[in-house]
Amino acid sequence: MKAGLRLTGPRIAIYRIVTGEGVHPSAEEVYQMLSDEMPSLSRDTVYRTLGTFEEAGLVRKFPDGDGVFRYDGKMRFHHHFTCSRCRTIFDVGEDETGAVPVPETLRSRGTIESVRLEFRGVCLSCQTRGGKMTKERTINSGEI
Amino acid sequence: MKAGLRLTGPRIAIYRIVTGEGVHPSAEEVYQMLSDEMPSLSRDTVYRTLGTFEEAGLVRKFPDGDGVFRYDGKMRFHHHFTCSRCRTIFDVGEDETGAVPVPETLRSRGTIESVRLEFRGVCLSCQTRGGKMTKERTINSGEI
DNA sequence: GTAAGTGCAAATGATTTGCACAGCG
């Protein structure tokens, strides 16, 4: 693979999934997607492998709004747009947003190394079909 | 209080803490801060009360970078600057950053309702004294 | 052959839930 990691069946399969276009799966989701074609694969291996990938700098780990960690195989710096209904996460390139200026007032509080944008709203497909509304989420819940 | 919530000892104490200036405590931290003056207070009540506050729109709940939920009693819209060493979260007012423009290209993917900025870097006190470095965090860990 | 990788099962940590009692309005 790279970074001196051993090339094994589970790793190849997991790497393929997590680096797919526009996906941001949780460890559990990766496990579910693979359990059919690799019945012997254990959940633990998925967790451990994703952790290994993160340390190797192959993927980025981040907590989604529901307190679950998700993995992002797109390593070029970018932002996210999360649909508040279906919870899908869309990539937003830095070329779309432009570089975000760091306010002068922050200089006095530390050294800023990166600024990430978190867009919230309703995605196109949720707008079109009334919006499927995931889990116990309600429209008038405090947060957006 | 407001929102038709009963005024009880635990609620008053928890409300006072979570709306303190510049704090972003987790449920566990709120519990720790109160367990001395209120030995009978149970962790469950803290969790449940914070959940009630969130539903009532009194506080905002968000996952920190380590997969723990934190609560923010400052309801005026603002952003956060997280120190990657000590993990402290600082508020950044919208007056400091200005309104963030939504890229044209996002229009075709949905309706944006809010944009939140997540600043990452090293806070002043961590820069000054070598940087205390929380938990097993290391400097060269992949993420910033 | 050997250290790294994996599966299994148990441990941990954060958060939620069921139930009976307590106390605010």
Add this chain to the structure above:
DNA sequence: CGCTGTGCAAATCATTTGCACTTAC
């Protein structure tokens, strides 16, 4: 007094870890 809020204990969920076996290099 009635219903909401609380404490206690057990349950659940996501994630981690110890150990022994397997395998890539």
